[in-house]
Structures are given as C-alpha cells and as structure tokens.
Amino acid sequence: MRVIGLMSGTSYDAIDAGAADLRLVGDSLVVEPLGLVSEAYDEPLREALAAALPPATTSMEAVCRLDTLIGRAFAATAVRADRELCAGRAELIASHGQTVYHWAEDGRVHGTLQLGQPAWIAEATGLPVVADFRPRDIAAGGQGAPLVSLVDLLWLRGLPGRPVALNVGGIANLTAPDGTAFDTGPGCALIDAAARGFSGGRLTYDAEGALAARGTVHEPLLRRLLEEPYYALPAPKTTGKELFHLGHLRDALSGVGTLPAEDVIATLTMLTARTVADAVRAVGATEVIASGGGTRNPVLMRMLEQQLPGVVLRTSDELGLPSAAKEAYAFAVLGFLTAHGLPGTVPTATGARHRSMLGSITPGRDGVRLPGGGGEGPVRLVLG
Structure with a gap:
C-alpha cells in the first residue's frame, strides 16, 4: 500500500x-x-x-x-x-x-x-x-x-547493544528497546521561544546554533531550569508547550538578572542536552539514533555528545531513514x-x-x- x-x-x-x-x-x-x-x-x-x-x-x-x-x-x-x-x-x-x-x-x-x-x-x-x-x-x-515509539521499537529490534531512538523536535522524546518511551522535556521549544522573544519575532529559531555558539552557558540559570519537577517524574510521561513556553523561561530568568541573549540560548541548548543525556543514561543506552529538527543544530549535537561519553551518537540518516x-x-x-x-x-x-x-x-x-x-x-x- x-x-x-x-x-x-x-x-x-x-x-x-x-x-x-x-x-x-x-x-x-x-x-x-x-x-x-x-x-x-x-x-x-x-x-x-x-x-x-x-x-x-x-x-x-x-x-x-x-x-x-x-x-x-x-x-x-x-x-x-x-x-x-x-x-x-x-x-x-x-x-x-x-x-x-x-x-x-x-x-x-x-x-x-x-x-x-x-x-x-x-x-x-x-x-x-x-x-x-x-x-x-x-x-x-x-x-x-510518544506514538512514534511503536515504529522505533520495530526498527530498533535486532540492532546490537542497547540503542535508543531520540527525536528532537519542539519537545524531545526517547524510545528504549525494552518498550520504555517518554518525552524527556524541551527539545527546541525553549530555544525557539527565546530566539523569537529576543529578536522581537524576527527569528523563529536558532539557525545552525549560531546564537548558542556565541554564548556561554550560565550555570545559575541552568540550575534553576533543571529544578522543573517534570524531569523527576517517572515514565511514561509526556509534556508540551503548555509547560515549556516563554513564560517558563521568564520565570527562571527572574531569579538571575539580565543576561545576553546568546548566553540564554546557549544555556537553553545545554538544558536540552543535559535532560536528554540524563534520560539516555537512565535507560542504560549504548547508542543514540537521533532524528528531528534538533539534529540540524550542531551546537546542540556537540553538547549532547559531550554529555554522553562512551555512548555512540548518530542520526537516523546513517541507517537509511531520513531524520527530517x-x-x-x-x-x-x-x-x-x-x-x-x-x-x-x-x-x-x-x-x-x-x-x-x-x-x-x-x-x-x-x-x-x-x-x-x-x-x-x-x-x-x-x-x-
């Protein structure tokens, strides 16, 4: 058909x-x-x-x-x-x-x-x-x-080791070979919201991670963002822009003062990398097969790789399934x-x-x- x-x-x-x-x-x-x-x-x-x-x-x-x-x-x-x-x-x-x-x-x-x-x-x-x-x-x-989990499980079956499928869109989700699947938290949602907010709507996303590449991760802001209770919930769990929107970022910023846009976006990029990496480690993955728009952000992918030493990170394109x-x-x-x-x-x-x-x-x-x-x-x- x-x-x-x-x-x-x-x-x-x-x-x-x-x-x-x-x-x-x-x-x-x-x-x-x-x-x-x-x-x-x-x-x-x-x-x-x-x-x-x-x-x-x-x-x-x-x-x-x-x-x-x-x-x-x-x-x-x-x-x-x-x-x-x-x-x-x-x-x-x-x-x-x-x-x-x-x-x-x-x-x-x-x-x-x-x-x-x-x-x-x-x-x-x-x-x-x-x-x-x-x-x-x-x-x-x-x-x-995540409904894509069925397709992920059918596709991952038979691959060596313990590979997980990761999709990084506005929200990031992960599927492990034992059938565990959940939204890890924001993928690009907060990055996009910040790019739009700081540019007055001129930008809708951080193209190729250019803004994040010019910034520095602000650790106090990152710690405040990581306090979000969603990350500690057990799987299965799902979320969306009902939680991870510009207001969520503004609440976190209220406690750290004024920061350059590039530093905020670098920090949000690290937030995605950190929360995804925490989820990957929690399911004992040996390999991450990533797809979605976030894979086109080299800064995000580099941060994720740094957060997962010893874990192979590649895109679904390498296995014949176009990530986009x-x-x-x-x-x-x-x-x-x-x-x-x-x-x-x-x-x-x-x-x-x-x-x-x-x-x-x-x-x-x-x-x-x-x-x-x-x-x-x-x-x-x-x-x-």
Whole structure:
C-alpha cells in the first residue's frame, strides 16, 4: 500500500509529507521510503496559530478557523506529495494534524487536541484519510504519546547493544528497546521561544546554533531550569508547550538578572542536552539514533555528545531513514496499521491498559476499502 504520512510538530514550522510503499511480509513490515516534501505554513496562518497556543487564551471562533485553515494547508501538501512522490498513485493519507493542546495534569493525560480537519484532505485528494491518532490511546489510559515509539521499537529490534531512538523536535522524546518511551522535556521549544522573544519575532529559531555558539552557558540559570519537577517524574510521561513556553523561561530568568541573549540560548541548548543525556543514561543506552529538527543544530549535537561519553551518537540518516522525514513516515506506518486492522500502540511506552487501533477514518471519493487483517501486527520494521 502506498501511504502518505502528514506531520507538523510542536515547532509548527512546516508540514512534512513522507510517502512510502508499505507491505507485510511474514512478521516484518517492509517500508520503502519514496521521499519527503515540506510546505511552510504561510505567515498569516503561522501567526494565527502562534497567537492561539498556550499560554495564550483563544476563542472557539479562532479554533474553528484554525481547524479549517490547517486542514486546507495539509490538503495542499498531500496533493503535492501524491503528485511529486507517488505519481498520483497514493492509496491512503495518514494525517497527524497540528497539536494545539495536550491536557496533562498530575502525571496523567486527560485529553489532546490536534487541528487540521481531515475532510479537506479527503476532498482534495479523493483518498481515505486516517487522522486523530492520539485520543484512542488516552481513552485507554495512556499518555497518547510518544506514538512514534511503536515504529522505533520495530526498527530498533535486532540492532546490537542497547540503542535508543531520540527525536528532537519542539519537545524531545526517547524510545528504549525494552518498550520504555517518554518525552524527556524541551527539545527546541525553549530555544525557539527565546530566539523569537529576543529578536522581537524576527527569528523563529536558532539557525545552525549560531546564537548558542556565541554564548556561554550560565550555570545559575541552568540550575534553576533543571529544578522543573517534570524531569523527576517517572515514565511514561509526556509534556508540551503548555509547560515549556516563554513564560517558563521568564520565570527562571527572574531569579538571575539580565543576561545576553546568546548566553540564554546557549544555556537553553545545554538544558536540552543535559535532560536528554540524563534520560539516555537512565535507560542504560549504548547508542543514540537521533532524528528531528534538533539534529540540524550542531551546537546542540556537540553538547549532547559531550554529555554522553562512551555512548555512540548518530542520526537516523546513517541507517537509511531520513531524520527530517522520520515522524512523517512513522504516521504513514500508523495509518497503514489502522487500515489493516492492526494495533498502533505499545502499552509500556504510553502507559495504556492495552494496545489500540488508532485514529478515525474519513472516506475518500470512492468510500473506504480496507484490506482487512487483524492480529498482533508485525514484530520488526525493515527498510526496503
């Protein structure tokens, strides 16, 4: 089955569309990547989204408008991906949507909201769409994240040593081979917030770590940031920009005085490296296979390497899975599993009571023709 996975992460910088041919061969899921296309949100939509995200307040009118506009943007990206990557022969779309709120309290997740109405995608492509993946796991008592952990576990199986998969987006998450998975804390979320705040909106992120490279880590600020109780919570656990936003940084800065922007961003970069490294050590990893936008920040990657002496650090690109496309491919896999009646979660990763088939299906132009299936699902992932 030829599937397009659509993903926009917590950094909301672009919609990624990864296309792949997927097939079940015995107990293996064979994934043949076909490529990636990315489309940045237009500036008015990006600004409207930023204005509605926590800790800002919003209105139902704004939510309705965003659901429609994001849905249209996802639809346009899906059409492009089908044309450029699939020669117009895609069979299914799997859309993660745009997370705008993750309702977590006292170590439990009670709800989550992803916008990007799938009807627009089905209408534009004529294809069935699997969307709204996270709520089913939450209804089963899970965190609803990290859902990429299933794909990580299938992919890591059989690799030597004790490798872990790390994704560094706005939030960083880790998957260990024993099925443990959790959000380690901020990936680029606080770095991006600081870059935007210090530049008055002119910058949206620290390109190639240039600001951090000019700064010096401020140890008192780092210590204050590391006092955040989230880091001490046991897995499984998830978080988001509801916690790690500009206000979180301002609270920490209030106790250390005025600092140069470069020093703040260097400190936030070290915060990500330190909290990820602490998580890696806690699961006894011998190797880290990293993906996500954070891998394009050489300062962050260098700090992480320094924090993990004796642990091999490399990107998923080195193993044949493009790091920029990994999450889009992961949701293509999850959509494929749903279409085949197979579960898409790992209870040890999310804390759910049981495995669940994920998502809701919006029919395409010709309805929904599911291939059937059922059972336990594949036990390993093979790149074709």
